[in-house]
Amino acid sequence: MNDEIKEKLLKKSRATRSEFRGRIISFVCTAIIVTVVVSIFYFVASKGLATFFSNKVNLWDFLSKTIWNPGSTDSHGSPQAGALPMIVGSFAVTILSAVIATPFAIATAVFMTEISPNKGYKILQPVTELLVGIPSVVYGFIGLSVVVPFVRHTFGGTGFGILAGTFVLFVMILPTVTSMSVDALRAVPRYYREASLALGATRWQTIYKVVLRSSAPGLATAVVFGMSRAFGEALAVQMVIGNAALLPHNLVSPASTLTSVLTMGMGNTVMGSAANNALWSLALLLLLMSLVFNLVINKIAKRGKF
Amino acid sequence: MQNYASEDRYIKELDPKKHEIALSTEDLHVFYGTSEAIHGVSLPFERFKITALIGASGSGKSTYLRSLNRMNDNIEGTRVDGKIMYRDIDINGKGVNVYEMRKHIGMVFQRPNPFSKSIYDNITFAPKRNGIKNKKVLDELVETTLKQAALWDQVKDQLDQSALALSGGQQQRLCIARAIAMKPDILLLDEPASALDPISTSTVEDTLLSLKDHYTIIIVTHNMQQAGRISDYTAFFHLGNVLEYDITSNVFQRPKIQATEDYVSGRFG
Amino acid sequence: MDSKKWDKIATGVLYFIAGVMILILAFLLIFILWNGLPHVSWHFLTSPAKSFQSGGGIGIQLFNSFYLLILSMLISIPISIGAGIYLSEYAKKNWLTNLVRTSIDILSSLPSIVVGLFGFLVFSISAGLGFSILSGALALTVFNLPLLTRNVEESLRSISGSQREAGLALGLSKWETVLKIIIPEALPGIITGMILGAGRVFGEAAALIYTAGQSAPPLDFTNWNPFYIASPLNPLRPAETLAVHIWKINSEGIMPDASQVSAGASAVLIIAVLIFNFGARYVGNHIYRKMTGTK
Structure with missing residues (x-):
């Protein structure tokens, strides 16, 4: 029997390599989207939470107060961020x-x-x-x-x-x-x-x-x-x-x-x-x-x- | 449907000295998730002969056929255990180049599935991807394969037209031509005529008979007359087991197993 | 009252409301085109904008819109095709795929202003791109990716599995099969989706005001070297688009003929949207007919 064919059956070929490349490419594209979503959350959250952690605004005040003037501070010394x-x-x-x-x-x-x-x-x-x-x-x-x-x-x-x-x-x-x-x-x-x-x-x-x-x-x-x-x-x-x-x-x-x-x-x-x-x-x-x-x-x- | 004892079997042994075996399976099991569709099938397929796989729908004959060139790999949750021997290699094993293997074990499906490209491109598409660039070689390939598939005379003047404009029978023969353009050893056919009218069916059958000289053919069919007309060997599938495997005339005229007799005489199926 | 009478009344009401829907569109289109088209001239389309005096045009904004559109499509088309292929061909049913799908769902429902602010923070500030075409194109990419990806995935899924089997049975890899057989067949759907996406991007403003910026410095249309600061092709210059321009002149109020310019610019924007909409349909059908050989 033909040994050349037998050998080829056990070796990688152009198709194997293209399949490998394709899997990587399509996976990377998908990973990009997931990364974007995760980083949107990360960046917006890290900035948005600073109000409460660095600027010491009370979360409840933020949600319930009606004066929105975060550039200046109230009597307690925290920004007036009533949203x-x-x-x-x-x-x-x-x-x-x-x-x-x-x-x-x-x-x-x-x-x-x-x-x-x-x-x-x-x-x-x-x-x-x-x-x-x-x-x-x-x-x-x-x-x-x-x-x-x-x-x-x-x-x-x-x-x-x-x-x-x-x-x-x-x-x-x-x-x-x-x-x-x-x-x-x-x-x-x-x-x-x-x-x-x-x-x-x-x-x-x-x-x-x-x-x-x-x-x-x-x-x-x-x-x-x-x-x-x-x-x-x-x-x-x-x-x-x-x-x-x-x-x-x-x-x-x-x-x-x-x-x-x-x-x-x-x-x-x-x-x-x-x-x-x-x-x-x-x-x-x-x-x-x-x-x-x-x-x-x-x-x-x-x-x-x- | 009656329950037949699956121990009651007859599998003809082929003497390797007299018969050249092109492909064989050893204890092949196919699982869909947790359910087992094929319960350990061992069959030899002789070179340059036509072997028919018959059985009622749901008997596992198509599932078995599709595992021979590992088309089941692409269905999520499917597992195939056991050996598929081809050229002394277990092609079901790891490290086998599936794509290379499929070039030698081609397949034609139940429904004609030509690409929505021209007739010419349908045949030359895969050879071109494999590096055949010479226009003359490709032209010749198109002509010989279409002739072998008994389609040349009907389409030789419209090779650049869409394959989708052909009739169902013509499309199926184009798919056969496309498969043999890869110069495979073995051709697997999954009920290739079931979607066709009687005239197209008989043309496809003639095509298969003429291909026998160059290819080992394994065909799934639910049409017993068809199996009787074209095949040399027949394997009878029942509920995921092969109950009888013998030369075709024996299976149809002198079946050794009760279940086979009931099936070929039309008592179920 | 008997049920037949109710049936008649209800039908009448439904006819009326459906009519209102058509009237709304008719009113919008007529209002914009009636007020806007008289201002649209070759001069209007090609000359730069003016502040504090009337007679300005929208030439630079129009160019910016197209340049930004092309740049963002160049980035988002390959990514969305790759991701669409992954989801339709490779993704298994597991937690990872669920995560990907959830991410795409979330991204597609994010308000575009949030996308714009994210772009501002990451592209303009952290990456140092400033208010620039490139920041804007990246923000638009983020904005556009989920819809494009879904469109690619759906278009690929609509192609029968038997075509994939045909390719695989010939010894082609899955990737080759998808790239050379499935994508060409899915092309009408993919292109239609891309053009509609382009239309959406063309009219988007909220994602751009803090990324591509709100100013349109004069351009030197004789120098196309992308590294030259006033070159139209320079991707690092600020670039107010047509949609941003409409918003800006209306909220600033320093342009005496703001409402005329807005009307004219809106008319141009609407016409572009109409072209994208009908173009998508026409091109999609055309390719489909050409490919299937039905004439």
Whole structure:
């Protein structure tokens, strides 16, 4: 028999080497991503925790006090880093915009999948895609030139504030929540609908009692995802919120969010100063909130599998 | 399905002096996770003969075939124990160059799987990767392999067209041509005609018969007529065991085991 | 009230809301294009910006946007393809793969301002790159990697396993099979995803304000030596992009014609997004048709 072949069978070849190289290359690429994520946490946490460990700000004060002036110190000698106004601002715009966007998004999704799955879907699918694609600064600019004057004329005040932020975020998260809701509704097996219709239910009864109920986890995921987008949005909100680090007393008074203060402040503070560290604490808070949203989404998604 | 005693077997022994053995397995076990799919199969495969593996679905014949060139390596959680002897080497052992081995033990699958490239590129793709650059050599390779696969006359004027435009039977013959372009010793075929119509099936069968002069062929089939028509030896698989292995005419006309008789006479399967 | 009536009312409401959705997009597009397009001229697209006086353009910002886009795609495309291959072809079901997937999930949901601040801290300050194109490109890479990687992984997964077996059975290594057979077949999906990713990057601003910076120093378009300080190609110069420019002139308020310039720049940005969107679809379909040989 041919010994040459036998020998080759026991030796490394070009293919073995290419496989080895490929494994290394693809693994390194993956490792880069994991490293980036780990280092984001490390760097943001190490900066953000300095407020509490180096500058001796009390964590509870940070979360509950309302005076944000970390450049100067209070009577106890620790920086005045009360982040409550921003926390309230962020949650207010997030929750309000989600409350308005949810019915709109789910209704549109129902329209696209149940009422007019051919024509309506064909028109609205690209519409949502385009809306998702519009850059956030453009939303901010439109907010500034349309929403803020509208709020000013209708509700008084300067126009800047939670309400304007809510409007802008509502439009921004609407397409995302809609297209995720569409996916959730489409995942409902067809025989659910057929069974319901066959039992004599009307289309609306079927949608309301069968389709929406069985897709509830998917719809919830869509809404939470939209909220995490709204919570993390920086520039569009910053442009219309008014940027006053005060506890908002109504929806049309200037306010601020975690992201807006970060956007405005980071360039005006010296790296390593108490004022700068306090900003990093806000960034850390933002990071942790995005983790929470992520966790909630995973929890819901695990429950709602068909 | 009846339960047959797995001790009740007949495995024909091939005298190595009279029969040249191209490939053989010794006590081959295949595990998927913790469940054992093949319970120790020892079979010889004679050179330049066609051996058919038959049995009901789930009998393990495809699993066994796929372990012969270690295609099961790529399925997570699969383990293959035992020896696969090829050229005096246990190719199931460590240190064996799997990629090199697969060049000599080629495989054709149940569903035709041509690359979405031209007919010409489908055949020359792997040879090119292995360093054959000469256009003339490649042209010749395409012509001879397509002729061997009985496809040349139908496609010689459209070699640069996509292979996906061919019919199912043509695609399968292209896959055979692609496999033999590597000049393998052994060709493994996993139900190559099961997705084809009767006419394409008979063309593929003719192709296999004509390839027998140059290749050792092992074919899995659920079609007993097909096994009877083309194979020299037949192994009957049942629940992960080979219950009978003999020359084909014996298996079909004078089976020695009750289970085999029941299967070939169509009582189950 | 009977159920049939409810059915009609509900259907009517749904039609109305779907209509509102279309109206919102129509309003946005018309508003931007109506207000913006009159300002868009060759002069506007090519001349540098001005502060404290009107009549400035967006030439440098536009160039910066494209340069930054290309640079960040050059970095992120190979990494995302490598990682996508790992996840779809090599990753086993174990804790390591779970860690990788969780990381990608987290990264994709991080607010872009956090990515920008991380880039500021690590690339601009620690690595000493300052406010520069390179810092910006790296930050955009971080921002873009998770989506690109997922897209590559999904595109590869959509290719049937029988194609992989075909390659392996011919004695090719897994890597060769993926690189030369699976990737070419998955190309329409991969490219569509890349173009959409490019569109996202093109409009991104929050990740850039503290990495690529908020200033656009004048460029000397006659000197393309990347080491020359005013060279358009110099990767270490600060580079305000179009999206950052829109944000900046609106929040500073020192440009008299800020709203006109913003409208014009927004129009340009929207048109670019439209081109990326339709381009992705067209290019994807085109390659798919070409590859499968259906004409």
